[in-house]
Amino acid sequence: MAMKIRLARGGSKKRPHYAIVAADSRMPRDGRFIEKLGTYNPLLPKDSEDRVKIDIERVQHWIGQGAQPTDRVARMLEAAGLREKSERDNPKKGAPGKKAQERAEAKAAKAAEAEAPADAPAEDAAAE
Incomplete structure (x- = not known):
């Protein structure tokens, strides 16, 4: 069974x-889950300690069992010091x-x- 540590919206x-x-991982986002590990309230200020609450011991248990955190949860775990910061690459x-x-090309054209027309009269005047 593929396990995920993820966010369920409420x-x-x-x-x-x-x-x-x-x-x-096969269950819906807000559907059935096995265990609640913490909460996240994005409406609170970023420096608030109540914004993210995680039961660190249980998260470590599930990671030990092979659960993979989603990108957003992985960032929260990095901030809590449970994971080493991974290098992200999105060149596009x-x-x-x-x-x-298209707009930039049209503007350049x-x-x-x-x-071009502004340069042409100046060259003609210099030639005379």
Whole structure:
């Protein structure tokens, strides 16, 4: 059975509150889980100690049993000092999208057109 340590969403609309749970990876996000390991409240300030609460001993137990934390939970565990910080690589993150690239090319072409006629009269005047 593939185990995950992940977030299960609770709370009302626009007021999220998450439970950190150990669950079978085949179960739905907010569905059945095996054990609740902590809570996460994203509405609290980042420096608040109540923002993330984790039962460290139980998390270590589940990791020892082979459970894999999701990316978000792994970051929380890194902040708590339970995991070493992993190197993340997303080279496409900073690249502009297709529409933005098209707009930039159009802007560059328009600027080149504006410069070309402006340079031509100056050269003619210098030749005379």
